[in-house]
Amino acid sequence: MKIPNYGDKYDAPALFSPEDAVDAHGGALPDMPKAVILGFEDELRSAAENRATESVNYVRSQELQLLDENVGFIGGFGIGPTVTGIVAENAIAAGAEVVCILCGCAGLQTDIPLTDAILPTRAIRDEGISYHYLPGDEQVESTPELTDHLDSALAAAGIETHRGPTWSMGAMYRETIPEIEHYANEGVLSLGMAEASLLAVAAYRGVDAGVVHQIGDYLTADEWVPNSDEQSTLPSMLDPTIEALRRYVS
Template identity: 50%
Template sequence: MIPNFEEKYGDDAVFTPSDALNAQGEGVVDVPPAVILGYQDELTDAVRERANRSVSLVGSQTLFWLSETVGYVPVHEAGIGAPVSGIVTENVVAGGADAVVMLGGCACLNPEIPPDAAILPTTSVRDEGVSHHYLRSDDDVEATPDLVDDLDDALGAAGFDTPRGRTWTTSAMYRETGVEVEHYRENGAVSLCMESAAIWAVCKYRGAAAATVHQIGDYLAPNEWTPESGGDAGLREMLTPSVEALTKYVERAQ
């Protein structure tokens, strides 16, 4: 069971993200009110082409400014999965981010969803470890509904299908078994990734909004893996509408 020591929920951490940033880097860096987290070179290349400046958060974590409202962190340059995603989320929230969106690849569990869709998960199965250290383990963790709606509007206007449903967050990529795929698919899961539950849980704990936009990289069925989705539109095409949605969300909240 995670966490091993449940009494932790009533106590504060020994040190905070701000403490760590002060000790390991140049201190807390101011970031835009909305931040996109990226996991693929394709998307990071697109960001580098349009970013107007960048700043080091700490170590190998860099934030690119896409506008005064929206920034981008290439998480994959520090690693992938729930632990590093939770740390980066903590760091950008400490720097002032009020909304965090994962824009990245996933395995699609529903073969009827077209490969060019932008999947918008609404809840996540918490099959990783990080989220359980922030929130009790009773329920799924949820994306922020208004932010999901804004992403839906912008991506839909850009021509993407935007199916919604549960996502399954797991840290064991090579132990995604057929019985699990069948179980979660029958219970409404449409996608699978390694980060969403951790990002959303950190944001809920810290009082920030969170959501995920999934680009289909592969398809996973109980008895078959299709490594390439065959889609034409990808993360590059999803970037601009995602920035537009975050800008709308932040402006409405101000």
């Protein structure tokens, strides 16, 4: 069975849009920063709250942390491709020109240290949301120039980086051994849930997008290896990501 189930929908109008959600606020929205970071983890959200100059509510009472004149952070909205696509749609409709996920991932290459950052260049589409935005034969990719900015900022902060594809799927308990072995052997660097969804939304809406991954655990065909460190290094990647986005949109 293919997705979407109903024919060619890509040029068809939707019944309602993210602009409708924005307009429902009657012009009471705050100015949306040009660049918005989306994050899932509690420790990253706490770091953003500590870094923020202001916290405001925007579309559907979603909280936005203003980190810089041109950079905001949205967290606390759940996890997975569906909700990520919705949040990204709302941010773009409200005025964001760049969207970037900063989040943990599963590492498929065990020679990449936990302290390094992975910068996915494209996402293998193994979820359902992206297929409602782009035909199945199209790749979903990060914006190369944005990835360059992220790479430079992370490197300047002393964080090693690795570029390559990520595998994007949301069925955590169906990450099967043959799949893990296949994608690892193909050189895929990481596994996440929401990357293909975000990149497809961004491509469909004509905005730039990027992804920064920090390894939370390793997946191999033989075992699952959780991160045994007491503290995640994800918050240390927040400031470099802000700097990269600030420079990119300036």
